[in-house]
Amino acid sequence: SDGKSVFCQVNKFDDMIAFLSASDPDFAQVIAVDRNFDLLGRAWCVAELAMSDKMGMQQFLKLSSRQALDQHRLRLEGL
Secondary structure (H helix, E strand, C coil): CCCCCCCCCCCCHHHHHHHHHHHCCCCEEEEECCCCCHHHHCHHHHHHHHHHHHCCCEEEEECCCHHHHHHHHHHHHCC
């Protein structure tokens, strides 16, 4: 109500990622995905991935294994 920023990291991602990507044209996002792909079920994680993509940031996806991808393929295709 007083217009001051909330003291937390939750509302800072967009500003920080915009600053970093503007500061370094080679800045990229590395996405380390857990074995169960729980990352894709977390709204704030998906929002950060989408915002980085929207800003045109290069993204690199790192998976634990091909086996993990195969094991969760049907669930992932339904997202």
